[in-house]
Amino acid sequence: MSKIETLKQSRRAFLSGAAAVGAGAMASGEAQAQTADPLITQPQEWSQGFGDGVDATPYGLPIKYEGGVVRRNVEWLTADQVSSINFTPIHALDGTITPQGCAFERHHSGAIDLSKANYRLMINGLVDTPLVFTYEDLERFPRENHIYFCECAANTGMEWAGAQLNGAQFTHGMIHNMEYTGVPLRLLLEEAGYDTTGKWVFVEGADASSNGRSIPMDKALDDVLVAFKANGEALRKEHGYPVRLVVPGWEGNMWVKWIRRIEVTNSPVESREETSKYTDTLADGVSRKWTWAMDAxxxxxxxxxxxxxxxxxxxxxxxxxxxxxxxxxxxxxxxxxxxxxxxxxxxxxxxxxxxxxxxxxxxxxxxxxxxxxxxxxxxxxxxxxxxxxxxxxxxxxxxxxxxxxxxxxxxxxxxxxxxxxx
Amino acid sequence: MLKYLKSIVFAFVFCAVADSALAEKLGLGRAALPAEVAAWDLDINALGEGLPFGSGDALVGEEIFSEKCAACHGDFAEGIDNWPKLAGGVDTLDHEDPLKTVGSYWPYLTTAYDYIKRSMPYGNAGSLTDDEVYAIVAYILYSNDLIEENFVLSDDNFLAFEMPNAKGFVVDDRGATEYAIWSDVPCMKNCKDTC
Structure with missing residues (x-):
């Protein structure tokens, strides 16, 4: 079958399908203009003169008409901006990759300024040799690329008792989806000679909140990444530059930003973020803990x-x-x-x-x-x-x-x- | 001849590296010095591993708390505005809007020590001495009516303290309580009785 015939057939199928919907449906091209459109008939500035030269914006930002497609927060949710969260404008995006510049932020003590030169990653605990890596060391390990979503466990959390926030950005925007480049955590653990009897790793960030989470060793060896690039470029400051943890499918709080230490242990720390927070209280007052996976x-x-x-x-x-x-x-x-x-x-x-x-x-x-x-x-x-x-x-x-x-x-x-x- | 030998040696070395690449270490990074591990390895787990030597009571703790904590958490650990409330909330966990505090919710006292030592005070993290942390933890317990004001909390008696909600947690049981139920073939038509 020729290409044209295929197009004709599918167009017929579309028209008959449309007709079947009812009299209210409009066939394509049915709208009529009364006067000629000046955008078409009149010469326009942008079609006659010059646009910006190269390097007008060495690092490009969205054009001004898209200025509303930005992260937004809900101020009454939290006490302070440096321990707070904002939301990805998912209502205005398409495809699946979240641009870093509008991917939601969650900080416990603010987004810190940590250069590659000042970055250190320590692996200690139940290992043959506690090690310190520089940023450059990490780039010398075999690395992988994977696309993963990162969703805060509290996404949609305001909606439990009833419909509350009016917009997909606010009800579901504690999520982003990026292509990460990084080193499998397994390789770093092997480099330090991890004790195979160790059941957990405790991971900790370099910011003042020293957010720390305990991750079962099985997960750590399976698909956890120590990532330094997202969507092809360096992580943004607000997402943990220069290095963050990526814990596929599991709640965002475990994706420790500015990761500085990984300790192999026999038992979980039971840190604040895995006891008083990120535990799910049921109607009878009993709470679930270690609810790491984000369900469909x-x-x-x-x-x-x-x-x-x-x-x-x-x-x-x-x-x-x-x-x-x-x-x-x-x-x-x-x-x-x-x-x-x-x-x-x-x-x-x-x-x-x-x-x-x-x-x-x-x-x-x-x-x-x-x-x-x-x-x-x-x-x-x-x-x-x-x-x-x-x-x-x-x-x-x-x-x-x-x-x-x-x-x-x-x-x-x-x-x-x-x-x-x- | 020399050239020939060189290439054989080179080939041998190359093979050896290639064979060991997957099984052995890359030799990247350097050994962490004990002082470096000591500086960063500060976490204290629920077994009390890492708990430092020291002590403090609520009377001392009240003074420190008033100076370094009360601006957010209130003089009585009751919390100001949206800042975390650390006291109260007993018997509210099965009510509407439960009040989750150190006293009503936290299962391990070690968590309080660990968090305060590493992450508090807000804006000046890690600045408290070990004894100050013991005293602050004691004051929080006192604010929750869990100890007397002159009770001296120390590394000796810390682990003996059982938190009121210690048994209030279960490990993720969604597999049994939810996944098994929510995996039926989904309804496509006439899915609601109220149609």
């Missing part, structure tokens, strides 16, 4: 409260993100009626292990209100739960690990709002 989750990023439909009825792209700390996303379903009926969305690419997956549902919107939801499934067969299912098991006080199905109420005018449906 998804959210529609557009349309959403910050990304309303402005074009009226007709062709509409519904899109969102899905991810799982247990492996690959295999399927995402979308509901337009609050979970009564579902249809399976198109994955932009097959799901990748512990990385964001982009999904699309291309519809012909009839202009009526929608209760938009998405539901992710991962390779283990796990199905993202509803809020009710989560609450039935955990109650309302867990704070962390809220991976419930999110609902956006999209009104006839295209505006959307964070709501709950029963």
């Amino acid at each position: 989750k998804s959210v529609v990023t557009s349309p959403s409260p910050q990304a309303p439909i402005k074009h009226g009825s007709g062709p509409l792209v519904i899109t969102g993100l899905a991810w799982s700390g247990h492996g690959r996303i295999t399927r995402v379903d979308v509901s337009k009626d609050g979970g009564k009926t579902w249809e399976t969305a198109r994955l932009a690419k097959p799901g990748e292990r512990m990385a964001l997956t982009r999904f699309y549902l291309d519809i012909n919107w009839d202009g009526s209100e929608m209760l938009l939801q998405s539901r992710a499934m991962d390779e283990t067969g796990y199905v993202q739960p509803t809020k009710t299912q989560l609450r039935d098991v955990r109650g309302l006080n867990s704070i962390y690990h809220n991976n419930c199905i999110q609902t956006w109420w999209v009104r006839e005018n295209g505006e959307a709002e964070n709501v709950e449906v029963s």
